Amino acid sequence: MSYFESQPDWFKTAVFYELHTRAFFDSSDDGMGDFRGLRSKLDYLQWLGIDCIWLLPFYPSPLRDGGYDISDFLSVSPEFGTVDEFAAFVEAAHERGMRVITDFVMNHTSSEHPWFQESRLGAESPKADWYVWSDTVHRYEDARVIFVDSEQSNWTYDPQREAYYWHRFYHHQPDLNYENPEVGDAVLDALRFWLDLGLDGFRLDAVPYLYEADETNCENLPATHAFLKRVRAEVDAAYSDRVLLAEANQWPEDVVDYFGDGDECHMAFHFPVMPRMFMALRREEARPIVEILDRTPPIPSNCQWGLFLRNHDELTLEMVTDEERDYMYAEYAMDPRMKLNVGIRRRLAPLLDGGRDEIELMHAILFSLPGSPVLYYGDEIGMGDNLYLGDRDGVRTPMQWTGDRNGGFSRADFAQLYLPPLMDPVFGFQAVNVEAQLRSPTSLLRWLQRFVALRKEHPVFGLGSYEALETSNPRIFAHLRRSEHDTILCVHNLARSAQAVELDLSRFEGRTPVELTGHTSFPAIGELPYLLTFGPRGFFWFMLPEAGHDA
Amino acid sequence: MRDPRSLGSDELLAIVEGARWSGIKGRVPESAEVVDVPVSDETVALAVVEVRFPAGTHEHYLIALAGDEAVDAFDRPEVAARVAALAGVRAEGASVRPVGVEQSNSSVVLDELHVLKLYRRLEAGPNPELEVLRALAEARFPNAPRLEGVLETPGPPLETALASITALVPATGDGWTLSLDSFADDASWLPDRAWRLGEVTAGLHAALAANDDDPHFRPEEPSGESLALAAAAIDEGIAATFATLPEDDALGAVAHRAEDIRDLVHELAAVGPAGLAIRTHGDYHLGQVLWSTGGDWVVIDFEGEPARSLPERRRKRSPLRDLAGMTRSFAYAADAALLLHGTEAPDGWVEACRTAFVDGYLANAEERLLPPSRVGFDRLLGLYELEKLVYELRYEARNRPGWATIPVVGLLRMLE
Numbered sequence: 004m005s006y007f008e009s010q011p012d013w014f015k016t017a018v019f020y021e022l023h024t025r026a027f028f029d030s031s032d033d034g035m036g037d038f039r040g041l042r043s044k045l046d047y048l049q050w051l052g053i054d055c056i057w058l059l060p061f062y063p064s065p066l067r068d069g070g071y072d073i074s075d076f077l078s079v080s081p082e083f084g085t086v087d088e089f090a091a092f093v094e095a096a097h098e099r100g101m102r103v104i105t106d107f108v109m110n111h112t113s114s115e116h117p118w119f120q121e122s123r124l125g126a127e128s129p130k131a132d133w134y135v136w137s138d139t140v141h142r143y144e145d146a147r148v149i150f151v152d153s154e155q156s157n158w159t160y161d162p163q164r165e166a167y168y169w170h171r172f173y174h175h176q177p178d179l180n181y182e183n184p185e186v187g188d189a190v191l192d193a194l195r196f197w198l199d200l201g202l203d204g205f206r207l208d209a210v211p212y213l214y215e216a217d218e219t220n221c222e223n224l225p226a227t228h229a230f231l232k233r234v235r236a237e238v239d240a241a242y243s244d245r246v247l248l249a250e251a252n253q254w255p256e257d258v259v260d261y262f263g264d265g266d267e268c269h270m271a272f273h274f275p276v277m278p279r280m281f282m283a284l285r286r287e288e289a290r291p292i293v294e295i296l297d298r299t300p301p302i303p304s305n306c307q308w309g310l311f312l313r314n315h316d317e318l319t320l321e322m323v324t325d326e327e328r329d330y331m332y333a334e335y336a337m338d339p340r341m342k343l344n345v346g347i348r349r350r351l352a353p354l355l356d357g358g359r360d361e362i363e364l365m366h367a368i369l370f371s372l373p374g375s376p377v378l379y380y381g382d383e384i385g386m387g388d389n390l391y392l393g394d395r396d397g398v399r400t401p402m403q404w405t406g407d408r409n410g411g412f413s414r415a416d417f418a419q420l421y422l423p424p425l426m427d428p429v430f431g432f433q434a435v436n437v438e439a440q441l442r443s444p445t446s447l448l449r450w451l452q453r454f455v456a457l458r459k460e461h462p463v464f465g466l467g468s469y470e471a472l473e474t475s476n477p478r479i480f481a482h483l484r485r486s487e488h489d490t491i492l493c494v495h496n497l498a499r500s501a502q503a504v505e506l507d508l509s510r511f512e513g514r515t516p517v518e519l520t521g522h523t524s525f526p527a528i529g530e531l532p533y534l535l536t537f538g539p540r541g542f543f544w545f546m547l548p549e550a551g552h553d554a
Numbered sequence: 555m556r557d558p559r560s561l562g563s564d565e566l567l568a569i570v571e572g573a574r575w576s577g578i579k580g581r582v583p584e585s586a587e588v589v590d591v592p593v594s595d596e597t598v599a600l601a602v603v604e605v606r607f608p609a610g611t612h613e614h615y616l617i618a619l620a621g622d623e624a625v626d627a628f629d630r631p632e633v634a635a636r637v638a639a640l641a642g643v644r645a646e647g648a649s650v651r652p653v654g655v656e657q658s659n660s661s662v663v664l665d666e667l668h669v670l671k672l673y674r675r676l677e678a679g680p681n682p683e684l685e686v687l688r689a690l691a692e693a694r695f696p697n698a699p700r701l702e703g704v705l706e707t708p709g710p711p712l713e714t715a716l717a718s719i720t721a722l723v724p725a726t727g728d729g730w731t732l733s734l735d736s737f738a739d740d741a742s743w744l745p746d747r748a749w750r751l752g753e754v755t756a757g758l759h760a761a762l763a764a765n766d767d768d769p770h771f772r773p774e775e776p777s778g779e780s781l782a783l784a785a786a787a788i789d790e791g792i793a794a795t796f797a798t799l800p801e802d803d804a805l806g807a808v809a810h811r812a813e814d815i816r817d818l819v820h821e822l823a824a825v826g827p828a829g830l831a832i833r834t835h836g837d838y839h840l841g842q843v844l845w846s847t848g849g850d851w852v853v854i855d856f857e858g859e860p861a862r863s864l865p866e867r868r869r870k871r872s873p874l875r876d877l878a879g880m881t882r883s884f885a886y887a888a889d890a891a892l893l894l895h896g897t898e899a900p901d902g903w904v905e906a907c908r909t910a911f912v913d914g915y916l917a918n919a920e921e922r923l924l925p926p927s928r929v930g931f932d933r934l935l936g937l938y939e940l941e942k943l944v945y946e947l948r949y950e951a952r953n954r955p956g957w958a959t960i961p962v963v964g965l966l967r968m969l970e
Binding site: 049461 | 609610678712778789797868
């Protein structure tokens with residue numbers, strides 16, 4: 004039985020929550036989180052107001068890239084449980100009104116995947132053409148190397164096949180060859196396998212790189228879009244209310260191609276907006292946010308942006324100018340250990356020096372922008388990171404449930420844990436945990452729960468238009484979200500000092516702004532510019548009900 | 555028969571807004587539209603109405619139409635008999651008698667044999683009442699009505715139950731009415747039966763916890779933070795309630811006590827192990843228990859609190875939450891008798907009912923469903939009573955200021 008009313012655009016008003024099954028809760032005392040553990044924490048996520056859980060990869064994997072190196076698309080890595088336990092988890096989430104999407108990596112597999120093992124046997128192997136092989140490294144030379152810290156080339160020599168294979172990421176992640184139609188069919192079969200279990204969709208990892216062609220940078224090629232359209236058509240034909248969320252770390256004008264004409268991906272992440280929010284905060288000016296949104300083309304009405312402050316990867320600085328990148332490194336990555344690839348590997352709270360006003364302001368801006376917010380596990384309590392762990396493990400440490408042993412994450416011996424929990428005096432589990440924050444009405448967690456509920460009272464945040472407002476003060480970011488019957492004015496002070504701003508709201512003359520959190524009526528809007536004053540990093544959201552209508 | 559889809563927004567809103575099962579109260583809908591007609595024949599059309607609000611949210615309501623008039627026709631004998639037939643029960647339709655004052659459904663007694671219930675406020679997903687009635691039947695729990703038939707729709711837009719039919723329980727009345735009446739002649743009526751009510755309630759919970767094979771009913775060890783989540787939700791409710799409390803002399807005694815009440819939540823939430831979480835009645839009070847002509851309690855109406863969402867109503871919880879609903883109902887009955895009939899409950903009546911009810915429950919309850927210590931039991935019961943009291947305060951202050959003294963007195967007693 005379905006637990007949801009049919010609603011093809013449910014994702015447009017949803018609040019997403021990204022988590023690692025491995026990092027969330029360990030029910031089997033083996034030091035690693037699992038699906039039974041995750042299931043036992045669903046009440047927490049429901050309480051928080053989450054609409055959709057995004058799971059990082061849980062497939063069998065040699066774990067050389069956090070599980071993005073998949074060695075079997077049709078199974079669950081044994082430490083997480085079984086396929087049946089996964090399905091039970093999905094149903095339990097549905098029962099609580101939450102949907103579930105998972106990461107799916109279409110571009111490549113682990114080199115340990117049986118497909119690759121077969122492919123490398125030689126040109127006579129039935130799967131010889133399932134990967135991109137070459138006798139020379141002088142093909143696709145215009146394609147950049149993405150993981151510049153660890154890879155020198157996109158080609159790696161395989162002594163067994165005596166040829167080079169193509170990989171856009173790590174050398175142990177060979178790219179699948181979509182020129183071979185059997186590959187597309189096999190990948191679609193894998194998608195169907197999970198959709199048949201009730202899964203609500205996929206976050207499609209690294210989609211720009213499916214196809215290669217000489218004389219191009221091998222990103223966003225027409226053939227790649229054509230394949231994604233085929234995926235969408237086959238999903239729509241057999242299932243309802245599912246979502247495809249594209250991970251394409253590209254400029255907005257290129258990313259919008261992944262929406263097609265509303266016939267490709269339902270959602271795509273808006274990567275460049277995120278570093279600009281951090282830049283705006285540090286520079287105390289609205290311009291970086293306003294500019295990137297100005298630069299963002301309109302998208303089809305059945306599509307939505309995914310927006311986030313931080314995620315499981317480094318804070319990517321690929322989609323900024325060189326100058327902006329230098330600025331971001333100087334401001335947010337003082338310690339060289341904080342840098343990774345082209346980005347900064349830190350969590351939200353440490354990036355903002357644990358500043359509560361800053362964390363609230365950044366969430367306010369995130370929740371006010373046109374798109375669906377994606378929260379990263381642990382950021383709701385202000386968890387920190389561990390710079391001494393390799394790669395991106397520093398932002399993937401165990402969820403901090405209590406001040407007890409192992410942060411309440413696991414009853415295994417400390418040495419057995421997949422990663423050590425944070426134990427520093429500022430962000431460690433004794434200082435920062437769910438249990439303590441649940442008890443305190445003023446905690447970040449309790450504030451965020453109220454704030455999620457507030458956003459969900461107003462679908463206009465997910466559905467409405469966006470219009471930046473001219474302000475008399477460059478430190479103020481002001482904009483309108485509007486639908487036919489709801490108008491919300493969002494005004495944020497990016498400065499660390501008190502500010503005043505005058506806004507031209509004359510077109511709303513006669514309306515009385517009502518502040519959303521406390522339902523306080525402000526002075527009516529007149530002909531003259533509307534004056535608002537703010538404390539440091541303060542913000543107001545107002546309803547602007549039409550005269551004669553109740554708020 | 556007029557095509558329900560031809561009904562205009564104003565006609566639909568006129569039907570839905572005026573109905574006592576409407577949850578729209580106080581809000582101004584934007585528009586309404588028929589989005590599904592799961593049943594349409596020469597006698598009746600059942601139509602799913604989507605009521606839309608200016609913010610962009612919507613709710614679904616079920617209406618029953620007959621003939622060309624734009625009015626709800628569920629209480630007509632031929633309509634009720636037809637809906638019963640669609641639910642799988644052949645009824646003559648000789649008599650139809652509306653019963654109950656429900657906030658999310660309409661019920662009629664058909665031919666003095668069946669209770670036919672039309673679910674009005676629709677949500678996608680399993681109907682908790684049907685789930686529970688089936689589970690109780692399977693566990694052979696004798697003190698609940700027998701489910702005779704169901705009418706469901708696969709949607710779209712909603713896969714949900716539209717109507718159910720149960721065997722009429724021959725009864726002298728419900729616990730609420732009989733208690734209020736009893737103060738005129740026999741004030742010991744409820745105290746004498748409260749121990750048995752506790753016993754039946756324990757049996758109800760044992761039956762709800764009996765099926766380990768069904769994931770929807772299997773008792774579960776609550777997660778470490780489950781009580782803290784409940785306490786946080788109660789705490790937010792207190793903050794919201796007191797922030798919007800109207801100026802009223804009757805509320806004066808508690809109006810400034812919000813912080814004390816929030817402190818009390820903390821104190822009461824220190825329960826230790828709370829026992830297993832199970833499916834519960836969810837909206838348990840004296841109006842939900844009938845005193846049968848055979849001289850025993852029969853529990854009815856398993857939909858849960860109408861104001862809560864379906865996932866909330868289906869959530870597994872401590873059974874003590876049901877107990878708190880009932881004990882608060884005792885306090886209400888005593889005060890309601892005075893307000894409505896001018897009859898007074900004798901001193902100690904509420905306490906006598908409460909003690910007998912709790913004793914009867916504890917003597918028969920499964921230990922695994924309870925906090926292991928009496929201190930833990932009392933605190934958890936107190937926590938849920940406090941939750942009820944805050945809800946009562948909010949409701950009465952807004953809707954029936956004259957009744958607000960009931961939760962005010964209850965809160966002051968807990969703060970002592």
